[in-house]
Amino acid sequence: MLLKIDNLIFIDLIESGIKNLDKHRNIVNDLNVFPVPDGDTGTNMVMTLKYGYEAIKNKNATLNEVISCFATGTVFGARGNSGVIVSQFFKGIAEGLKDKTEINCKSFALALGSGVNFAYASVAKPVEGTILTVLKDATKAVIEKLPIDNFDELFDIFLNAAKISLEKTPEFLPILKKAGVVDSGGAGMVYFFEGISKYLRGEEIEEIEETIKEEYIDLSLFNKETKFEYGYCIEGVLQLTIDISDFNLKDFNKKLDKVGKSIVTTQEKDKVKLHIHAHQIGEVTDLCQEYGEFLKIKIENMTVQNIQNNTDFVEDKKFLYNETDDVPEFAIVSVANNSFMQQKLFEIGSDVVIKSDIAPSAQDFIDAFSLVKAKKILVFPNSSNSILTSMKAGSMYKKAKVTVLNCRSIVECYASLLMIDYEDSIDNAIQVVNDTISRIYQLCIYQANKDFKYGRKQVKENEFFALSNQKILNISNSLDNVTVETVKDILENNDYSVITLYYGINITNEYIEYIIDLILKLNLDVEVASVETNESVYCLTITFE
Numbered sequence: 058m059l060l061k062i063d064n065l066i067f068i069d070l071i072e073s074g075i076k077n078l079d080k081h082r083n084i085v086n087d088l089n090v091f092p093v094p095d096g097d098t099g100t101n102m103v104m105t106l107k108y109g110y111e112a113i114k115n116k117n118a119t120l121n122e123v124i125s126c127f128a129t130g131t132v133f134g135a136r137g138n139s140g141v142i143v144s145q146f147f148k149g150i151a152e153g154l155k156d157k158t159e160i161n162c163k164s165f166a167l168a169l170g171s172g173v174n175f176a177y178a179s180v181a182k183p184v185e186g187t188i189l190t191v192l193k194d195a196t197k198a199v200i201e202k203l204p205i206d207n208f209d210e211l212f213d214i215f216l217n218a219a220k221i222s223l224e225k226t227p228e229f230l231p232i233l234k235k236a237g238v239v240d241s242g243g244a245g246m247v248y249f250f251e252g253i254s255k256y257l258r259g260e261e262i263e264e265i266e267e268t269i270k271e272e273y274i275d276l277s278l279f280n281k282e283t284k285f286e287y288g289y290c291i292e293g294v295l296q297l298t299i300d301i302s303d304f305n306l307k308d309f310n311k312k313l314d315k316v317g318k319s320i321v322t323t324q325e326k327d328k329v330k331l332h333i334h335a336h337q338i339g340e341v342t343d344l345c346q347e348y349g350e351f352l353k354i355k356i357e358n359m360t361v362q363n364i365q366n367n368t369d370f371v372e373d374k375k376f377l378y379n380e381t382d383d384v385p386e387f388a389i390v391s392v393a394n395n396s397f398m399q400q401k402l403f404e405i406g407s408d409v410v411i412k413s414d415i416a417p418s419a420q421d422f423i424d425a426f427s428l429v430k431a432k433k434i435l436v437f438p439n440s441s442n443s444i445l446t447s448m449k450a451g452s453m454y455k456k457a458k459v460t461v462l463n464c465r466s467i468v469e470c471y472a473s474l475l476m477i478d479y480e481d482s483i484d485n486a487i488q489v490v491n492d493t494i495s496r497i498y499q500l501c502i503y504q505a506n507k508d509f510k511y512g513r514k515q516v517k518e519n520e521f522f523a524l525s526n527q528k529i530l531n532i533s534n535s536l537d538n539v540t541v542e543t544v545k546d547i548l549e550n551n552d553y554s555v556i557t558l559y560y561g562i563n564i565t566n567e568y569i570e571y572i573i574d575l576i577l578k579l580n581l582d583v584e585v586a587s588v589e590t591n592e593s594v595y596c597l598t599i600t601f602e
Contacts, residue, residue: 319332434459
């Protein structure tokens with residue numbers, strides 16, 4: 058029976074919670090309103106929490122330091138809306154437990170209340186029936202039961218109340234009720250705290266093995282005649298071995314500027330995080346070792362990346378951008394979920410494109426902001442799941458004014474970038490984007506990966522269905538039929554002049570031309586264009602303007 062929590066027990070509790078959530082992450086991912094394989098709530102939550110856990114798993118520190126480091130880690134590692142809310146929940150708990158040398162049931166219960174307050178404050182318009190409600194109801198149940206003698210009882214109360222609240226989430230959100238599912242973020246928190254309860258009962262949770270893919274290099278592309286013109290991307294964490302009072306980050310950066318470009322450094326007490334592009338690895342490492350030793354270092358040959366990707370620009374593993382000394386009126390940072398669209402967004406105006414097949418973390422956005430010299434930055438999150446994360450990152454970044462646009466899809470971003478006058482002011486650019494997005498009506502066509510019922514609509518496995526604003530418009534056995542019928546229905550009731558078909562990886566150019574021809578044969582006086590996206594989740598996204 059656990060009466061108090063110290064630093065080591067706290068670490069064990071967090072580890073057990075993450076393991077259980079990780080074990081059930083696919084279940085959480087599958088709690089989608091529609092049965093298409095685009096769910097990532099469980100993955101986002103696991104990665105957010107693991108980012109925090111990595112900061113404490115081997116930490117020999119006080120309880121307060123451990124809790125603070127974990128909370129800070131989750132904030133920087135937050136991915137997606139659920140990740141941001143979870144990170145703020147633990148940030149609030151850390152605030153509530155500040156200066157504690159050990160935790161009893163009362164102090165932890167009150168800290169849970171602080172966590173709920175932080176979680177709600179992180180969302181501009183909190184919605185009930187989500188992870189917020191589950192955390193609030195579970196915390197309220199614990200506080201109402203005070204005094205509580207031990208943590209076994211406390212977490213049992215919390216978990217039981219969380220499960221009851223989770224089952225009620227469809228009553229708040231009709232979309233959940235129609236689909237017959239509960240809130241995925243709330244489910245993730247239930248699995249996390251279930252892991253804590255298992256730890257207290259002495260149950261072992263199996264660790265999920267992570268598969269690490271080795272990056273493939275086509276050796277046949279290189280020989281002694283190859284011009285290695287781009288140099289190396291060097292990233293690392295430097296442990297200062299000199300006195301901190303003798304170290305000046307600005308002076309350090311000036312010295313780095315003589316041996317490389319694209320320099321990004323941040324200092325956290327006696328640790329320095331470094332990113333630099335240089336032609337001579339030794340010049341960088343020799344300079345850094347005058348101040349300390351590398352705890353971690355990663356070196357990538359950018360010429361190899363460039364040749365393998367057959368491009369004319371410098372590409373890091375995650376960020377696509379141009380090295381330049383120009384300081385524009387404003388810079389644009391956007392997000393793509395594959396290399397194909399990353400290149401397209403870069404070519405039509407984005408200064409930095411983050412490639413991430415899941416929602417980027419707050420740290421990803423901060424790193425992207427650091428790659429531009431502009432003092433004003435516009436952000437295209439390109440997913441409703443990344444808006445909150447990018448806003449949190451923007452508030453944390455102090456070197457530029459960051460404005461996050463209400464851009465919820467890559468097609469809105471694509472259309473907007475084509476309309477921006479990059480020589481104009483940032484205010485006018487924002488207005489152009491908002492006007493462009495407001496004019497666009499869009500829908501997606503998916504292929505169901507299982508039978509499901511949504512409201513009164515019955516969709517069978519492998520059938521195609523058109524979805525817009527959480528409403529199924531049409532269902533058919535063939536993609537061309539559902540597309541043409543949906544386009545016909547919309548054009549007969551609305552005055553649009555341009556249609557754009559954004560087609561995914563499973564559709565050939567010939568097939569998209571066939572669909573375009575079918576639409577033109579409707580004789581509805583409309584222009585039809587197409588854009589290839591390499592997207593794997595949806596078949597088509599169709600925009601009407």
